[in-house]
Amino acid sequence: MMRALHVLESLAAGGIETTFLNALRAWRLEEPWAAHDVLAFAGGALEDAYRACADSVAVTAAPRDLERAVLQPYDVIDFLFDRCAYRLLPFVVGHAPAAVVYGKGYDLGGRVRANHGLAWQPDESLLWGADAATFTTSGLASGYDAPPERVEVLGKAASVERFLSLPPPDAWTPPRIVCVANLHALKRLGDLVVAVSRLRGELPGVRVRFVGADHTGEGERLRGAAREAGVEDACEIVGFHADVAGDLAEARVFALPSGCEGVPTAMLEAMAAARPVVVTDVGHIRSVVDDGVEGFLVAPGDVGALADRLRTLLVDPVRARAMGAAARARARGHDVRTVARRLRSVLERAAAGASRRGAA
Numbered sequence: 001m002m003r004a005l006h007v008l009e010s011l012a013a014g015g016i017e018t019t020f021l022n023a024l025r026a027w028r029l030e031e032p033w034a035a036h037d038v039l040a041f042a043g044g045a046l047e048d049a050y051r052a053c054a055d056s057v058a059v060t061a062a063p064r065d066l067e068r069a070v071l072q073p074y075d076v077i078d079f080l081f082d083r084c085a086y087r088l089l090p091f092v093v094g095h096a097p098a099a100v101v102y103g104k105g106y107d108l109g110g111r112v113r114a115n116h117g118l119a120w121q122p123d124e125s126l127l128w129g130a131d132a133a134t135f136t137t138s139g140l141a142s143g144y145d146a147p148p149e150r151v152e153v154l155g156k157a158a159s160v161e162r163f164l165s166l167p168p169p170d171a172w173t174p175p176r177i178v179c180v181a182n183l184h185a186l187k188r189l190g191d192l193v194v195a196v197s198r199l200r201g202e203l204p205g206v207r208v209r210f211v212g213a214d215h216t217g218e219g220e221r222l223r224g225a226a227r228e229a230g231v232e233d234a235c236e237i238v239g240f241h242a243d244v245a246g247d248l249a250e251a252r253v254f255a256l257p258s259g260c261e262g263v264p265t266a267m268l269e270a271m272a273a274a275r276p277v278v279v280t281d282v283g284h285i286r287s288v289v290d291d292g293v294e295g296f297l298v299a300p301g302d303v304g305a306l307a308d309r310l311r312t313l314l315v316d317p318v319r320a321r322a323m324g325a326a327a328r329a330r331a332r333g334h335d336v337r338t339v340a341r342r343l344r345s346v347l348e349r350a351a352a353g354a355s356r357r358g359a360a
Contacts, residue, residue: 001032001033001034001035002033002034002035002075002076002347002348002351003034003035003037003073003074003075004034004035004036004037004074004075004076004077004078004347004351005037005038005039005069005070005072005074005076005077005078005098006020006036006037006038006039006054006078006080007038007039007040007070007077007078007079007080007081007084007085007088008020008038008039008040008041008080008081008084009040009041009042009080009081009083009084009107010040010041010042010043010044011038011040011042011043011044011045011046011047011050011057011059012042012044012045012046013044013045013046013240013242015105015106015262015264015265016080016081016105016106016107017044017046018046018159018265019105019157019158019159019265019336020080021046021049021050021053022157022159022336022340023157023336023339023340023343024036024050024053024054025053026336026337026340027340027344028053033344033348034075034344034347035055036053036054036055037054037055037056037057037058037072037074038050038054038056038057038058039057039058039060039066039069039070040057040058040059041059041060041061041066041083041084041087042059042061043059047059066087066088067088067091067095070088070091070092070096070098071095071096073097074096074098075098075099075351075354076098076099076100076101076131076347076350076351076354077092077096077098077099077100077101078101078103078347079100079101079102079103079130080103080105081107082104082107082108082109082110082123083107083108085102085126086126089102089126089129089130090126090129093129093130097354098351098354099131099132099350099351099353099354100129100130100131100132100350101130101131101132101133101134101346101347101350102126102127102130102132102133102134103133103134104123104127104133104134104135104136104140104141104144105135105136105140105262106136106140106261106262106263106283106284109123110136110140110262111260111261111262111283113140113143113144114139114140114143114262114282114283114284115259115260115261115282115283116260117143123144124144124145124146127144127145127146127147127150128146128147130150131150131350131353131354132150132151132152132346132349132350133146133147133150133151133152134151134152134153134154134343134346135151135152135153135154136153136154136155136156136262136263136284137153137155137156137263137284137287138153138287139284139286139287140262140284141153152342152346154339154342154343154346155333155334155338155339155342156262156263156265156268156287156288156334156339157334157335157336157338157339157340158265158268158269158272158331158334158335158336159269159335159336160268160269160271160272160331160332160334160335160336161272161335161337162245163245163248163269163270163272163273163331164272164273164328164331164332166245166248166249166273166274167249167274168274168321168324168325168328169251169252169253169274169275169317169320169321169324170317170321171317173250173251173252173317174205174207174250174251174252175203175205175206175207175252175314176206176207176208176209176250176251176252176253177192177196177206177207177208177209177251177252177253177254177255177310177314178208178209178211178244178247178248178250178251178253178254178255178270178275179192179208179209179210179211179212179254179255179256179257180211180212180244180247180248180254180256180266180269180270181210181211181212181256181258181264181266182212182213182214182215183210183212183213183214183215183216183218183219183222183237184215184216184218185216185218186258186259186260187218187256187257187258187259188257188258188259188280188300188301189210189218189222189257190221190222190225191257191301191303191306192208192210192255192257192306193208193222193225193226193229193231193235194225194229194303194307195255195257195303195306195307195310196208196229196231196234196235197229197230197231198303198304198307199307199310199311199314200230200231200234202311202315203311203314203315206234206314207234207235207236208234208235208236208255209236209238209247209250209251210222210235210236210237210238211238211239211240211241211244211247212239212240213239213240214237214239219237219239222235222237223235223237244266244269245273248269248270248273248275249273251275252275252313252314252317252320253275253276253277253278253310253313253314253320254266254267254270254271254275254276254277254278254279254295255277255278255279255306255310256277256278256279256280257279257280257298257300257306258279258280258282258300259280259282259300259301260282260283261280261282261283261285262283262284263283263284263285263287263288264279264285267279267285267288267289268288268331268334269331270327271288271289271294271295271327271328271330271331272327272328272331272332273328274321274324274325274327274328275324275327276294276295276296276313276320276323276324276327277289277294277295277296277327278295278296278298278306278309278310278313279295279296279297279298280297280298280299280300281297281298281299281300282300285297288330288331288334289327289330293323293326294323294326294327294330295309295313295323295327296309296312296313
């Protein structure tokens with residue numbers, strides 16, 4: 001059995017951290033094919049869950065401890081964050097016999113490149129030094145200079161299975177919009193408040209629910225904006241929910257007016273719940289949403305278009321249901337178990353290649 005080390009920036013409840021935790025859970029349901037150790041620079045809310053799934057978990061940011069950890073007899077070391085790769089990948093290539101896999105998802109570097117076109121040269125250097133490089137989408141991969149024979153596009157992964165059984169919206173579903181996102185200025189959540197104020201005259205029952213952690217005080221700013229727009233009673237700010245199935249079940253539409261994204265996990269969960277989406281055309285959201293099919297795409301900051309597309313879905317339950325069905329079908333292909341099988345194949349091939357080099 002091979003031995004793999006997976007290196008994460010933290011064990012916080014973030015997109016990449018949660019997605020990889022679900023990959024570990026999926027692997028546990030298979031016949032054992034590797035021992036999976038996890039090395040994280042910082043702990044977080046998911047630490048207990050990681051300890052339940054991994055063979056071992058180490059949390060440290062001390063340079064000597066990190067270097068000792070990667071020098072253990074691993075067959076493959078899998079870097080899941082750019083900061084981790086910047087810190088340790090060159091050391092591993094120079095000192096450890098393990099194969100190296102560099103995973104490029106929509107971490108900070110990936111989001112900046114996807115949304116703003118900023119090419120950070122060290123990424124290319126690390127990609128060329130790795131035995132294999134994985135990308136979340138082909139759009140992300142196309143933005144990097146990497147050896148084509150070492151590149152694998154895994155697809156955006158989300159744990160969507162539990163959302164597939166939620167009943168689709170119908171004429172009895174209230175005219176509620178749900179937005180699942182951390183409350184941050186980059187998400188442009190105030191645009192939804194303005195959109196609701198514009199819809200209020202035609203749809204007096206319209207509501208928007210914001211679900212997400214607030215680490216920056218953005219929630220208070222949103223409340224102030226809602227008061228100023230006269231829609232405070234129509235804007236719910238409910239905080240972080242570990243399970244958003246109930247929030248989705250009570251909504252007719254999912255909306256995300258963000259100015260910067262990769263491929264949002266929450267959006268895929270909403271699609272799996274058969275909710276049509278109204279989202280901004282940023283990052284590589286187009287890789288999973290076709291405008292007018294699974295929902296609508298609008299330009300960031302275009303509040304008029306945002307309100308118009310929301311109105312379309314809120315007043316036409318038949319169209320909302322049809323788009324929701326298309327969204328559910330699209331989301332099925334992004335189930336984390338499918339993507340985990342692809343990642344397993346990459347890790348096994350990289351380890352086998354390193355083993356052949358060692359034997360030679």
